[in-house]
Amino acid sequence: MINFQDKVNFIWSIAELLRGPYKKEQYGDVILPMAVLRRFDCVLAATKQEVLEKYEALKKSGLQNMDPVLNRISKQEFNNTSKYDFEKLLADPDNIANNLRNYINGFSKNAREIIEHFDFDKQITKLNDNNLLYLVVSEFNKIDLHPNVVSNTEMGYIFEELIRRFSEHGEAGDHYTPREVIRLMVNILLNEDNEELTQPGLVVTVYDCCAGTGGMLSVTENYMRELNPGIQVELFGQEINPQSFSICKSDMLIKGQNADNIILGDSFTEDGHRGRTFRYMLTNPPFGVEWKKAEKFIREEYEKEGYNGRFGAGLPRISDGSLLFLQHLISKMRQDEKGSRIAIIFNGSPLFTGDAGSGESEIRRWIIENDMLEGIIALPDQLFYNTGISTYIWIVTNRKNNDPMKGPVRTGKIQLVNVVDFYQKMRRSLGNKRNEITEEQIREITRIYGEFKENEYCKIFDNEDFGYQKIVVERPLRLNFQMTEERINNIYNERAFDNLAKSRKKGEAGLCEIEEGKKLQQQIIDTLKTMDSTIVYKNRDEFTKVLKKTFKAANINLNSPLLKAILSALSEKDETADICVDNKGNPEPDPDLRDTENVPLKEDIYEYFEREVKPYVPDAWIDESKTKIGYEIPFTRHFYKYQPLRPSEEIMREIIELEKSISEKLKKVMGE
Numbered sequence: 213m214i215n216f217q218d219k220v221n222f223i224w225s226i227a228e229l230l231r232g233p234y235k236k237e238q239y240g241d242v243i244l245p246m247a248v249l250r251r252f253d254c255v256l257a258a259t260k261q262e263v264l265e266k267y268e269a270l271k272k273s274g275l276q277n278m279d280p281v282l283n284r285i286s287k288q289e290f291n292n293t294s295k296y297d298f299e300k301l302l303a304d305p306d307n308i309a310n311n312l313r314n315y316i317n318g319f320s321k322n323a324r325e326i327i328e329h330f331d332f333d334k335q336i337t338k339l340n341d342n343n344l345l346y347l348v349v350s351e352f353n354k355i356d357l358h359p360n361v362v363s364n365t366e367m368g369y370i371f372e373e374l375i376r377r378f379s380e381h382g383e384a385g386d387h388y389t390p391r392e393v394i395r396l397m398v399n400i401l402l403n404e405d406n407e408e409l410t411q412p413g414l415v416v417t418v419y420d421c422c423a424g425t426g427g428m429l430s431v432t433e434n435y436m437r438e439l440n441p442g443i444q445v446e447l448f449g450q451e452i453n454p455q456s457f458s459i460c461k462s463d464m465l466i467k468g469q470n471a472d473n474i475i476l477g478d479s480f481t482e483d484g485h486r487g488r489t490f491r492y493m494l495t496n497p498p499f500g501v502e503w504k505k506a507e508k509f510i511r512e513e514y515e516k517e518g519y520n521g522r523f524g525a526g527l528p529r530i531s532d533g534s535l536l537f538l539q540h541l542i543s544k545m546r547q548d549e550k551g552s553r554i555a556i557i558f559n560g561s562p563l564f565t566g567d568a569g570s571g572e573s574e575i576r577r578w579i580i581e582n583d584m585l586e587g588i589i590a591l592p593d594q595l596f597y598n599t600g601i602s603t604y605i606w607i608v609t610n611r612k613n614n615d616p617m618k619g620p621v622r623t624g625k626i627q628l629v630n631v632v633d634f635y636q637k638m639r640r641s642l643g644n645k646r647n648e649i650t651e652e653q654i655r656e657i658t659r660i661y662g663e664f665k666e667n668e669y670c671k672i673f674d675n676e677d678f679g680y681q682k683i684v685v686e687r688p689l690r691l692n693f694q695m696t697e698e699r700i701n702n703i704y705n706e707r708a709f710d711n712l713a714k715s716r717k718k719g720e721a722g723l724c725e726i727e728e729g730k731k732l733q734q735q736i737i738d739t740l741k742t743m744d745s746t747i748v749y750k751n752r753d754e755f756t757k758v759l760k761k762t763f764k765a766a767n768i769n770l771n772s773p774l775l776k777a778i779l780s781a782l783s784e785k786d787e788t789a790d791i792c793v794d795n796k797g798n799p800e801p802d803p804d805l806r807d808t809e810n811v812p813l814k815e816d817i818y819e820y821f822e823r824e825v826k827p828y829v830p831d832a833w834i835d836e837s838k839t840k841i842g843y844e845i846p847f848t849r850h851f852y853k854y855q856p857l858r859p860s861e862e863i864m865r866e867i868i869e870l871e872k873s874i875s876e877k878l879k880k881v882m883g884e
Contacts, residue, residue: 219362219366220370220373220374222355223243223247223355223370223374226243226246226348226351227242227243227374227378229344229351230243230344232342233338233339233342233344236378237378239378240374240378240455241330241331241332242335242348243374243378244374244375244378244458244459245330245335245458246348247370247371248326248327248330248459248462249316249352250298250352250353251358251362251367251462251466252290252292252319252323252466253297254356255288255466256286256288256291256292257297259285259286259287260292263282263285263286263291263292263293264293264295266281266282266285267293278293279291279320279321282320283320288465288468289322290319290320290322290323291319291323292315292318292319292320294314294315294317295318296311296312296318298349298352298353299353301315302346302349302353305346308346309336309337309339309340313333316332322465322471322472329457329458329476330454330455331454359466364430364466365430365431365434367463368391368425368426368427368463369391371425371459372424372425372597375455375456389424389427389428389496389557389596390595390596390597390648391427392648392649392650392651392654393591393595393649394427394428394431394494395435395654396589396649396658397428397555398431398435398494399655399658400555400587400589400605400607400657400658400661401432401492401494401553401555402435402436402439402492403658403662404613404619405553409436409439410439411440412440412442413442413444414440414443415443415444416436416444416446416492417447417448417491417492418432418445418446418447418490418491418493418494419448419449419485419488419490419493419494420493420494420495421450421479421493421495421497421537421540421541422451422479422495422496422498422537423474424453424456424460424496425456426460426461426463426464426474428495428496429460429464429494430463432492433447433467433469446469446470446473447464447469447474448473448485448488448490449473449475450474450475450476450477450479450483450484451474451475451476452477452478452479454476457474457476460474479540480506480533480536481506481509481510483540485544489544489547489552490544490545491546491550491552491553492553492554493544493552493553493554493556494554494556495537495541495556495557496557497533497534497537497556499534499558499561499599500531500532500561502530502531502533503533503536507530510523514527521543522539522540523536524539524578525539525574525575525578525579526570526572526573526574526578527571528566528571528575529565529566529570529571529572532561532562534558534561534562535571535575535576538554538556538562538579541554542554542579542610547610550611551609551610551611552609552610553608553609553611554606554607554609555605555607555608556605556606557603557605557606558603559602559603559604560602560604562576562606563588563604563844563846563847564844564846566844568680568681568810568842569840569842570842573842576678576843576844576845577679577841577842577843579608580626580678580679581675581679582610583623583624584610585606585626585675586627587606587626587627587628587629588604588605588606588607588626588627588628588629588845588847589604589629589631589661590602590604590629590631590632591603591604591605591631591632591649592632592633592634592635592647592649593632593647595635595645595647595648595649596645597642597645599644600644602632612624619664620662620663622664624674625672625673625674625675626672626673626677627661627664627670627671627672627673628671628672628673628845628847628851629657629660629661629670630669630670630671630847630851631653631657631660631669634649634656634657635647635648635649635650635653636648671850671851674814676813676814677812677813677814678845679813679841679842679843680810680811680813680841680842680843680844681810681811681813681817681839681840681842682808682809682811682839682840682841682842683809683817683821683834683838684806684808684834684838684839685806685807685808685821685829685832685833685834686799686801686802686806686833686834686835687801687802687806687807687829687831688791688792688799688800688801688802688831689792689800689802690785690787690790690792691783691786691789691792692749692750692784692786692789693748693749693752693755693779693782693783694745694747694748694782694784695741695743695745695747695782696745697745699782699784700737700740700741700781700782702780702782703736703740703777703778703782705781706778706780707777708773708776709736709778709781712729712732712733713726713729713730713733714726715729735766736763736768736774736778739762739763739768742762742766743758743762750786750788750789750790751789752783752790753793755779756775756779759775791831799833809821809825813841817839818834
């Protein structure tokens, strides 16, 4: 891109004129819609006079819907019938506010709605009141934003760099994705379909549910047209941020796309493409953003529709909705012969967050067991403008290749590609973005992924390799019992005993019941104190019989909850005691000794148990009723390289050298 930074700096210099009436984070309220207006103005300039002449003629004819005719003359999907353009606005400084409104109202409905989403009318008033409107229009008139001068791709960069400056503290992943990352995603997504995409007259659909300013959609379309100039690419998107939505929609309008395919709203609660399916889907959802605002809607869909809705596989924790976006995209997969392909950017959380049985694990399980996860690519850090964290591209498809004639057979396999070292340092950082992937590196990563061969950067696994059975290992409860004063006092902490001296009745009846309860409590304590405090019972059943016999002799009836409370108070853990058993003679587990083991799905849990558990705890057993299947993708573990520790002598020498250096510097400071 020629002079990209110069254009950004020029527009930013206009933003600096707003200082005072506007705070820095408010600059975008003016600059972004003005940039869109200026681009529209440049696009329509060549046909402006011809459109106005035709408009006057059509008014006399009484034609109601003039837009199709005027669009043919403007050679765009929109037109403007106002007599004003930026030059004419500047010719009448005293009336520039009213004239600018007239100019905006002169746009055809599809373009006018884009400006309205910026809520720009308020800014016109504010700018005019502060004597800034003429100055801003004048400055924008100095820059040519015609697509022949500033391509759609470059304009996207300009918008996104401006947004970055306007919202430097925005959420990670918000707004947009670096173009080289999008290019890599598109390369990987279309890699196996390149031959198919060259077919004449082909029509393909592309969807982004977090469209931002439309970068992913634009790059995908450009790449497809490079492969096949005659291809028909239909772009669809949805965006929740009104400014980003307006920029995206204006870009689609100028490119001749159907701008109505770009929807404003929350993809979860206001799915603008409900019922539609798409061939290709790409998105970069916000990282680690909670979905509490949409929780009621999402839970209702999950509970009522199950797998017939979008979220049947499960719901992740409320603090991170990343996997909801993936389920949303999967619901829009085509079920025909070709199916669909998805590329989505995540941080590390969706790889492993959530234990077996959790929402995240169940979602991973559903995707992997249905053979939809094709591969994951680990990217370098510091690639994104608003975050420096590690990111991953997930490739998901419902039609993995199983034909050797069409390329590597991927059925039942998952490919992990680690390219964290594939980057070059940028000469100048952009926010948190300090690294970038070069074109050569993009080609190399694409080759590694496409070859589907194991090497230093690529590992290939069976789907089952990422599954495990979480088994619950129980050990028996062993208790001893004794009538010490300390243990007898413990009984006051037991709820069943404490409830004896409480009543739900009111008035005199309640007071009487409480009094009776206190008497029973004292009788129980007195009875326990009559028992031999020197005897230690190591068999619960034996002690229970003695206890019942003692209370029967005292004519005190112990119900089941009260008996359990007394046993609990008088007991202590004792590894030398007999095993406590239930009424069926089965060992009773000790909750404090309960443990879990994650057994690889490919391994027999009993063989694992005999080998890894039994030798160390011979009395343990597996509670089969609690076994759960989980899935996680420990990406880093599979590419871990052992780094030997430095010799202690070397470290000591380094410490001594540092001490000498510090000492010398201190002497200089102290003037010695």
